[in-house]
Amino acid sequence: MALDDLNYATSYNKAENDIANDFYLPCMRNANRYDRISGYFGSTIYIIAWDALKDFIENKGKMRVICSPYISEDDELALSDGYSARNDEILANAIIKEVEGMLGSPDLSAPSKLLAYLVVEGIIDVRIAVPTGNESPSAKRLFHDKVGVFYDSEGNMVGFRGSMNETFKGLAEDGNIESIDVFPNWLDHRDRERVEEAAVFFDKLWKHMIPGIQLYSFPSAAKEILKAKTDGIKWQELLEEIKVSENKALKWKPGSGPQARTPRKHQTNALEAWEKNGRRGIFEHATGSGKTFTAMCAINNALKRNETVLVLVPSRDLLKQWNKELRETLTEIEVLYLLCGDNNSEWKKGEKLASWSRKSKDTHRIIIATMDTASSNDFIKRLSQGEHLMMVADEMHRMGSPKRRKILSIDSGARLGLSATPRRYGDPEGTRALFGYFGGLIPPPFTLEDAIKSGVLTRYFYYPQRISLSSREQEEWDTITNEIRTVLARMGNKANGNININSNPRLKQLLINRSRIVKNASGKVPLAIKVLKEKFKPGQKWIIYCDNISQLNEVCSQARTAGFDAYEYYAEMEGDRDTTLEYFSQNGGVLVSIKCLDEGVDIPSTTDALVLASSQNPREFIQRRGRILRNSAGKLFAHLYDAITVPVVAEDENEKGMSIIAAELSRAIQFGESAENPACVTDLKNIAIDYKINYDTIKDGGIEDDDEE
16 A cells, blocks of 8 residues: 555544544555654654554665754753854763663663664664754744654655654553644645645755754764664564553553543553552552552453442542542543542431442442541441452552541452552551551552653752751751750660651650741742742743741742742632632743642643742652653753751761751752752762761651641
């Protein structure tokens, strides 16, 4: 067959069409050449239709790909200076880093190796484009629109233009595909002009003939890395491995329509391992890696088994979000929903909860409850328990508090816990109870580094902002520290970080009181305004995380006085929170928040964040960084500013292992080392050395802060 033997729509959109099967795969199967302007080199994986690759190679097919490098703002400025030797070094380092990250990704190992083979064998020829800022509007548009052209041996051409950024079957059906326009060269004069315009532009760009865009060959050092990875490779076997992975994904996919998402490899692997573990276990997956969708794949499977599903969440925001996302995801089977908590009290009427939670072959039922409601004696007594009941707990670490631990008495069949941080800080007893109930962790964890390498989360720059306590604050710190020493001495000086802090209310309260000094340090609000004045640019979307209403109001007031469009977001705020988030998503500005953006509430378009609050619970920071790193169309990097308050510590201090400062320094260093600018934490490492803190071993220190107590 040739390209003109196929029938094409004038346009395709994900809401109504299967773009891969209706357009992309047939084109690649019948083409012998494919030119594409892509995003970054790693995103080239997402333009290869693996299901049709064998046919393309047998047609002696060749691809030409023009992509861009991941570079920092400083490197971008250096490139614009036009110093060639420096440019070559910047681009080589950027591409090598991208290549190594891509090949090290647990999510894309087989596709990455196969892409390496295609580049080394010359099936794919890659060049790197760097816009200088002087490019024409038409060049900017074509880069933004993701243009591609397929050719066959008979002279037929099919061009497309649109928002198709990730599009091969299986690994990225849920990618950023909105719509495309399609224009073959044989149907009418207008379509022929469009495809020829795209082809001519690509050729001119390939031959360095487009003003304002510099083109570079693929760095030889990066190609050597790819060559080493392809030694002895059998591409046919890798292709079969990719197809097997696709088939597993289809098994768990909660729908078959064009809008139905397909689980990624880390999600599929986790689900398969959970099933082998008797359908019990905990997913330790980074914030932003798709834990909710992974659980929905398991829930869909449970409903097909005629099980009743109980979803437990820690907050009313998550109650609403789970209700919304379940209804949007599970569209191919009729599901009845019962909400419990947050003023939803229907479950208390008569035998309603008991009847809803019984085993049923006729209806599919999902009960969504807040953990506070589910831990009540009334709820547990009314619930119909047994093997037919599947439990899913989001942010399952919250269930380990003494009050909520009553939930662990519920008898169920399948159990699935979700958390980026399943271990409870300073609470080994609660951690043991949770792990025992759910059946332990499902290996391997999916870490922040894994999520970034896999493209699940965006790359980021990290800017720790060191501030000191005032003299009055330092005095308060020292006074409480002396009291902590006294309590520890009475406990036997167990200051190694393994002590159960929750077992001594006095010690826990002292640590909390001391951490409040750091959270509310007087230098934090001036720091926030200083960072905004230096870094904020019109159109950006900033979140500033505060500790309390007083700090929030002060930041808002001073930011507005300084001319910024700043507005608040917190649980008890006046006005509608959803409207506030919608305004922020559309208009940007500075959103000043406390607490309620920590778990579950997503604003993926956020470009920058400043963390002022330094909680005694390290989970707070982990969740916040996950919020800012979520992917969004047009978002190349995230930028995170972090206020690190460093008190003066006495020379004879002997409880550093329990110090919130030690834990904070350690986590900041760990986070900074995975940033695009790892040198950002050199100063923090020096502080840790001065304090004799081993930042490799202390990162999990801290205190669990259960907001229901």
